[in-house]
Amino acid sequence: MERVERILNGDVRAAARLIRDIDDGVASCRDVLKVLYPHTGKAYVIGISGFPGVGKSTLVDQMIHAYRAAGKTLGVVAVDPTSPFSGGAILGDRVRMQRHGTDPGVFIRSLATRGHFGGLSRSTHGVIDVMDAMGKDVVLVETVGVGQDEVDIVTTAHTTIIALIPGMGDDIQAIKAGILEVADIFVINKADREGLEKTVNDLKTMLDMNRQRAENNSWRPPIVPTIALHGHGVRELMSEIDRHRAFLFGQGAKHLKAHLRAKALRELKDMVVEMVAGRIIRGLEESGRVEAVLDDLVEKRTDPFTLCDKIVKDGIRTYFRGDS
Amino acid sequence: MERVERILNGDVRAAARLIRDIDDGVASCRDVLKVLYPHTGKAYVIGISGFPGVGKSTLVDQMIHAYRAAGKTLGVVAVDPTSPFSGGAILGDRVRMQRHGTDPGVFIRSLATRGHFGGLSRSTHGVIDVMDAMGKDVVLVETVGVGQDEVDIVTTAHTTIIALIPGMGDDIQAIKAGILEVADIFVINKADREGLEKTVNDLKTMLDMNRQRAENNSWRPPIVPTIALHGHGVRELMSEIDRHRAFLFGQGAKHLKAHLRAKALRELKDMVVEMVAGRIIRGLEESGRVEAVLDDLVEKRTDPFTLCDKIVKDGIRTYFRGDS
Numbered sequence: 001m002e003r004v005e006r007i008l009n010g011d012v013r014a015a016a017r018l019i020r021d022i023d024d025g026v027a028s029c030r031d032v033l034k035v036l037y038p039h040t041g042k043a044y045v046i047g048i049s050g051f052p053g054v055g056k057s058t059l060v061d062q063m064i065h066a067y068r069a070a071g072k073t074l075g076v077v078a079v080d081p082t083s084p085f086s087g088g089a090i091l092g093d094r095v096r097m098q099r100h101g102t103d104p105g106v107f108i109r110s111l112a113t114r115g116h117f118g119g120l121s122r123s124t125h126g127v128i129d130v131m132d133a134m135g136k137d138v139v140l141v142e143t144v145g146v147g148q149d150e151v152d153i154v155t156t157a158h159t160t161i162i163a164l165i166p167g168m169g170d171d172i173q174a175i176k177a178g179i180l181e182v183a184d185i186f187v188i189n190k191a192d193r194e195g196l197e198k199t200v201n202d203l204k205t206m207l208d209m210n211r212q213r214a215e216n217n218s219w220r221p222p223i224v225p226t227i228a229l230h231g232h233g234v235r236e237l238m239s240e241i242d243r244h245r246a247f248l249f250g251q252g253a254k255h256l257k258a259h260l261r262a263k264a265l266r267e268l269k270d271m272v273v274e275m276v277a278g279r280i281i282r283g284l285e286e287s288g289r290v291e292a293v294l295d296d297l298v299e300k301r302t303d304p305f306t307l308c309d310k311i312v313k314d315g316i317r318t319y320f321r322g323d324s
Numbered sequence: 325m326e327r328v329e330r331i332l333n334g335d336v337r338a339a340a341r342l343i344r345d346i347d348d349g350v351a352s353c354r355d356v357l358k359v360l361y362p363h364t365g366k367a368y369v370i371g372i373s374g375f376p377g378v379g380k381s382t383l384v385d386q387m388i389h390a391y392r393a394a395g396k397t398l399g400v401v402a403v404d405p406t407s408p409f410s411g412g413a414i415l416g417d418r419v420r421m422q423r424h425g426t427d428p429g430v431f432i433r434s435l436a437t438r439g440h441f442g443g444l445s446r447s448t449h450g451v452i453d454v455m456d457a458m459g460k461d462v463v464l465v466e467t468v469g470v471g472q473d474e475v476d477i478v479t480t481a482h483t484t485i486i487a488l489i490p491g492m493g494d495d496i497q498a499i500k501a502g503i504l505e506v507a508d509i510f511v512i513n514k515a516d517r518e519g520l521e522k523t524v525n526d527l528k529t530m531l532d533m534n535r536q537r538a539e540n541n542s543w544r545p546p547i548v549p550t551i552a553l554h555g556h557g558v559r560e561l562m563s564e565i566d567r568h569r570a571f572l573f574g575q576g577a578k579h580l581k582a583h584l585r586a587k588a589l590r591e592l593k594d595m596v597v598e599m600v601a602g603r604i605i606r607g608l609e610e611s612g613r614v615e616a617v618l619d620d621l622v623e624k625r626t627d628p629f630t631l632c633d634k635i636v637k638d639g640i641r642t643y644f645r646g647d648s
Contacts, residue, residue, distance in 0.1 A: 030629055037627040051375050257622070264621040264628070265614070269605055271632040276604065276640070277597040290589070297588040298581070303361040304588070305354055308595040312644070316600075320640050 004035045010134045012107060019109050022126040033126055036133040043075070043132040044245060047154030049143045050163035055189040058228040059163060059237075060142050064100050066238045067138050075131025075139040076108040079124055079153055107131060121152045122270040128156065155182050156263045158256075159244045161237075163187045164203075167195035183221050185240050191225035191233065200225070219247055219255065280315030328359045334458045336431060343433050346450040357450055360457040367399070367456040368569060371478030372511075373467045374487035379513040382552040383487060383561075384466050388424050390562045391462050399455025399463040400432040403448055403477055431455060445476045446594040452480065479506050480587045482580075483568045485561075487511045488527075491519035507545045509564050515549035515557065524549070543571055543579065604639030 006014035021029045046063070050056050060076065067074055100106040111123055124141065131139045143153050154160045162183040188199055200223050207220065222240050226233030248256040284290060296302045330338035345353045370387070374380050384400065391398055424430040435447055448465065455463045467477050478484045486507040512523055524547050531544065546564050550557030572580040608614060620626045 034627050034629040037629070038624050041624065260622045261618040264618050268617075268621070268628050268632060268635070269601075271628055272605055272635055272639075273597055273601040275632055276636050277593075277601045280600060281593055281596055293592075294585040294588050297592070298584045300362050300365065303358050304592050304595055305358040305361070308592060308599055311592070311596055312600050315596075316640055316644050320636070 001032065001035060003032055007032075007036065007130060007133055008039055008135075012104075015107065015130050015134050016109070018130055019111075019127050022123050022130070023111050025123075029126065033129060036129055040129045040132040043128075043136050043139045044159075045128055045132075045139045045141065045157040046159045046161065046241065047141045047143070047157030048161040048163060049154045050187075052144055054163045054165045055228050056142055056144070056163050059161075059187060059189060059226065059234075060140055061100070062226075062228050062231055062234040063140060063238070064106055066234060068100075068103065068105055072137040073105045073135070074107070075128075075134065075136040076106065077124060077127050077131070077139065077141045078108070078110040079141065079143045107134070107136065121156075121266070122274055124153050125156060125267050125270070152266060156266065158248060158259070159184045159241055161185045161187055161241075163189050164199065165190045166193040166199045184219065184244050185237070186221055186223045187233075187237060188223060188225045189228050191227050196225060219244065219252060276320070279319045280312060283315050283319055284311055325356065325359060327356055331356075331360065331454060331457055332363055332459075336428075339431065339454050339458050340433070342454055343435075343451050346447050346454070347435050349447075353450065357453060360453055364453045364456040367452075367460050367463045368483075369452055369456075369463045369465065369481040370483045370485065370565065371465045371467070371481030372485040372487060373478045374511075376468055378487045378489045379552050380466055380468070380487050383485075383511060383513060383550065383558075384464055385424070386552050386555055386558045387464060387562070388430055390558055392424075392427065392429055396461040397429045397459070398431070399452075399458065399460040400430065401448060401451050401455070401463065401465045402432070402434040403465065403467045431458065431460065445480075445590070446598055448477050449480060449591050449594070476590060480590065482572060482583070483508045483565055485509045485511055485565075487513050488523065489514045490517040490523045508543065508568050509561070510545055510547045511557075511561060512547060512549045513552050515551050520549060543568065543576060600644075603643045604636060607639050607643055608635055 003014055003018070007018065018029060018032055022033075048056055048060060048063075057078075060078075064074055064076065100108065109127060111127060128139050128141065141154060141157055160182050162185075164186065166188060186203055188196060188203075203223055222243075224233055224237045224240055226237060228234065248259075284293070293307065297304060297307065327338055327342070331342065342353060342356055346357075372380055372384060372387075381402075384402075388398055388400065424432065433451060435451060452463050452465065465478060465481055484506050486509075488510065490512060510527055512520060512527075527547055546567075548557055548561045548564055550561060552558065572583075608617070617631065621628060621631065
C-alpha cells in the first residue's frame with residue numbers, strides 16, 4: 001500500500017490522516033495497522049499521567065526539549081477524552097507545546113476518542129504504533145487523571161511516569177494502590193510549593209510498605225522533584241528515564257518481557273471487544289429497533305438480561321454467520 | 325428464589341452477599357438480577373464525583389445525615405477502582421462514614437471491580453439495582469476522578485453532582501467539556517479556601533458559553549459552595565437536589581425519559597460486551613494457549629489483527645454454537 005510506504009518513510013500528512021481515522025473509528029484503519037505492525041516495537045514509549053493541574057503538559061514540553069537537544073525524534077500523543085476537540089487536529093490550549101509546532105522532529109497529536117468499546121486505549125495503541133512505524137525514536141503519551149482507562153493506557157509504555165504536586169498527602173492515600181502499581185518514576189512537580197517533604201516521605205513510606213512490588217520487581221521507583229516551568233529537575237528526570245531504560249534492557253529483561261506480554265494481552269482483549277461486541281451493538285443501532293427496545297426496558301416490559309441474550313444471538317447470526 | 329425474597333425484604337446479609345458476587349464477577353448473579361429487575365426503578369439515585377481531595381466522602385456523609393434526619397433510608401455505593409480492598413466488604417479509610425455503620429437505615433458498600441469488560445459500570449448498575457430492590461429510598465454513588473468510567477457511572481444517576489474545590493481555575497479548563505455535560509449540580513467544597521469567587525465565576529462563564537446544553541435542557545446547573553467538614557452549605561445542597569428532582573418529575577419529564585433511555589442503552593451495551601467479548605476472552609484464558617499466543621505477538625510472528633479474527637471465530641464456534 002502506498003499509504004503504508006509513506007508512513008514508514010515518516011510522511012506526516014499520511015500519518016496524520018491515519019491517526020484521525022483511528023480516532024474516528026474508521027474501520028479500514030485495521031488493514032493499514034495490520035501491515036504496519038511488523039514495523040513497530042522500535043520506539044521507546046514513555047507514559048505520563050496525573051490529575052489536572054500538576055503541570056503534565058509543561059513536563060512533556062521540557063522532555064521534548066531535552067530529547068530534541070539529544071538529537072532524538074519524537075511522537076507525542078495527548079489523550080484527553082474530555083477534550084471538546086475531535087480528531088487529533090487540535091491540541092486545545094496546550095500552548096506551551098506550540099514552540100515545537102514547526103520542528104519536523106516532533107509530531108504531536110491529540111486524541112479525543114469516546115464511546116467506542118475499549119476505544120480510548122485501543123486508539124492510543126494504534127496511534128503509538130503509527131508513530132513507532134514512522135521511525136520516531138521516542139513516543140510520549142500524556143493522559144489526564146489516574147482512572148482505570150488512564151492506567152491501561154500509560155502502562156503500555158516502557159517507562160510510566162506519575163506526576164504529583166506537593167500537598168497531596170491525603171489524596172495520595174486515596175489513589176495509592178493504583179499509582180504504586182504502575183509508576184516507574186514519580187515526579188513531584190511545582191516542588192517549590194509547600195508540603196514537598198511530606199509528600200516525598202508519604203510516597204517513600206508507601207513504597208516501603210508495598211512489599212509485593214518489591215518482590216516481583218527489583219526496580220524501586222525514584223521520586224524526582226521538579227519545577228517544570230523553570231526547567232528545574234528536568235535533567236534528573238531524564239537521567240532517571242535513562243536509568244529505567246537501561247534496567248529494562250539489562251537486569252530487568254524478565255520484567256520487560258512480562259511487560260510486553262501484558263501489553264500484547266491488553267491490546268488483544270481490546271481488539272476482541274471492539275470487533276465482536278462493537279459490531280453487534282453497531283448492528284443494533286443501525287437496525288432502527290433501538291428506540292422500541294429502550295422503551296421496552298424503561299417501561300420494564302422486558303429486562304436487559306433477556307434482551308442481551310436475544311441481541312447477542314441475533315448479532316452473531318447476522319454478523320458472524322460465515323465464521324461459525 | 326429465596327435469595328430474591330430476602331433481598332426484596334431488605335435483608336442486609338443476602339444483599340451483601342449478592343453485591344460481593346457482583347463485584348467478583350460471579351456468573352450466577354445474572355439470574356438473581358434478572359428476577360430483581362422488575363422491582364427496580366423506585367429509588368432516587370444521586371451520583372457524586374470529583375478528583376481526590378475535594379472532600380467527596382465528607383459530602384456524602386453529610387448527605388446521608390440529612391436524608392436520615394428526613395426519615396429516608398439509603399444505599400451508598402463507593403466506587404473506587406484503585407482501592408486495594410476487594411469485594412465490597414471494606415470501606416478503606418472512609419472513617420467519617422463509620423458513624424453510620426450501626427444505622428440499619430444506611431447500607432454502605434464499596435466496589436473495587438477491575439479488569440472485567442465494562443466491569444466497573446456494569447457492576448455498579450447491578451449494585452444500584454440491588455439497593456433499589458431492597459427498598460432504599462435514595463442510593464448515593466460516589467466515584468473518584470472524572471474519567472470516562474466515572475462519567476459513565478455517575479450519569480446513570482437521576483442527579484449528578486460534581487464536586488470541586490476553589491483554586492481549580494486552570495484545572496476546570498482541562499476537564500470542562502466532560503463535567504459541563506454531566507453535572508446537574510456543582511459543589512465547590514472547602515469554600516473557605518482562597519479562590520472561591522474565581523472558581524464560581526469561571527464555572528458560570530463556561531455554563532454561559534455552553535449553549536448546546538442550554539438548548540437541549542432547560543436545567544441550568546446551580547453552583548453550591550460548601551464546607552462539608554462543618555456542615556456549611558449542606559442544607560442548600562439538599563435543597564438543590566430536591567429542586568432538580570422536582571424538575572425531572574415536572575417540566576423536565578422529557579429530560580427524565582431521555583435520561584432513562586440513555587441509561588438503559590448504556591447498561592445494555594455493557595452487558596453485551598461482558599457477555600460476548602468476556603466469554604470469548606475467558607475461553608482463551610482458560611484454554612492454556614495464552615502464553616504461546618502472547619509469545620507469537622511479542623516476537624511478531626503474527627499480528628493482533630489476524631489473531632483477533634481467529635480468536636473471535638473460534639470463540640463464537642465454541643461458546644455460541646447453539647445460538648448461531
